[in-house]
Amino acid sequence: MRLLIATTNRNKLREVRGIFEGAPLALDGLDAFPSVDEPEETGRTFAENGRQKAAYYSARLGVVAVAEDSGLEIDGLDGEPGVYSARYGGADAETYPQKFALIYRQLRQRRALGCPARFVCALAVADGSRIVFEARGTIEGRIADAASGAGGFGYDPIFFYPPLGRTLAELTEAEKAAVSHRGGAFGQLRAFLAARAWSLGDRE
Numbered sequence: 001m002r003l004l005i006a007t008t009n010r011n012k013l014r015e016v017r018g019i020f021e022g023a024p025l026a027l028d029g030l031d032a033f034p035s036v037d038e039p040e041e042t043g044r045t046f047a048e049n050g051r052q053k054a055a056y057y058s059a060r061l062g063v064v065a066v067a068e069d070s071g072l073e074i075d076g077l078d079g080e081p082g083v084y085s086a087r088y089g090g091a092d093a094e095t096y097p098q099k100f101a102l103i104y105r106q107l108r109q110r111r112a113l114g115c116p117a118r119f120v121c122a123l124a125v126a127d128g129s130r131i132v133f134e135a136r137g138t139i140e141g142r143i144a145d146a147a148s149g150a151g152g153f154g155y156d157p158i159f160f161y162p163p164l165g166r167t168l169a170e171l172t173e174a175e176k177a178a179v180s181h182r183g184g185a186f187g188q189l190r191a192f193l194a195a196r197a198w199s200l201g202d203r204e
Contacts, residue, residue, distance in 0.1 A: 001198050002026040003125075004033075006057045006067040011153040012182070019177055019186045024198050033061055046070060046083055046122035047134065054126035064132075064200055066189065068123035070181060072155045074103065074143060076112025085155065100147050100158050107143065117143050117159060119168075121181040123189060125200075132200060133192050137184025139168075152176060 005016050005027050013029045020027060030036065039056040043049035046069040053067035071085030081088035081099075093099045107113045118140045125133040139161065147157040149169025156168035161179065168176055177183040193200075 001193070001200070002028065002063065004028050004030070004057060004061065004063045004065040006030055006053050006065050008038075009153075012068075015173070015177060015180075015182055016186055018173055019183055020190060023190060023194070025193070028063075030057075036060055041069070041083075043069070043083065046120050047124070047136065049083060050122045050124040050134070051126070051131055054124040055129050055131065058126040058128055064125065064127050066123060066125050068121055068182070068185065070119065070121035072117060072119055072159065074107075074115060074117045076107050076110055076115030076117075076143070077103070096154060096157075097147070099155070103143070103158065114142055114145060117141060119155075119159065119181040121185040123185045125189065127200060133189060135185045135188035135192075137181040137186075137188070139179055139181045139184070 001024070003025055005013055007013055008030045017027055036057070039053055041049045041052065043052055049069035050067050053069070054065045057067060058065035069083065071082055073079045073082050089099050089102045093102045107115065118138050121137045123135050124131050141159050141161045144158050144160040144167050149157050149167045151171065152169040159168050161168060164171065164175065164179070168180065
């Protein structure tokens with residue numbers, strides 16, 4: 001069975017391929033379809049954005065598409081950056097170190113350093129315009145005292161995971177996949193497909 005993992009983020013695609021290691025699947029990223037335009041993300045929740053993207057790419061490309069929307073929710077910032085995680089800070093915070101600096105500055109102003117936070121991943125699988133599966137994964141932690149770790153990507157260096165005593169950027173890929181929001185959501189998808197003998201109806 002072939003699945004499109006609807007992302008241009010190579011780090012995300014590498015993580016997903018690791019989660020499906022050993023499964024009888026062929027996983028393509030959007031780099032296999034360079035001519036397709038990206039849809040505008042207008043959803044107000046991770047789940048809405050995941051559904052929109054999955055249905056868009058499946059209908060446009062004629063393949064089963066898996067799309068996810070994920071991000072960081074910080075309690076001390078009233079749940080921000082949330083669905084705007086990748087765009088947080090706009091032109092003044094185009095790199096993740098700049099986003100980290102903005103977050104720490106705001107948390108200091110609110111006296112909320114070290115506050116609880118979570119990563120959320122909501123995925124959807126579409127076959128044409130039909131959503132055939134959805135899953136949600138979360139990981140609870142807190143904002144680290146300072147960015148730490150050279151692994152992972154995105155906000156991983158500032159997300160401290162108390163059970164392992166490290167940030168996500170300090171974990172190995174296997175350790176992260178076992179506990180992360182993306183590992184949880186895509187692990188549910190793996191179980192769903194395995195229970196169906198790695199097929200969705202007439203799709204192979």
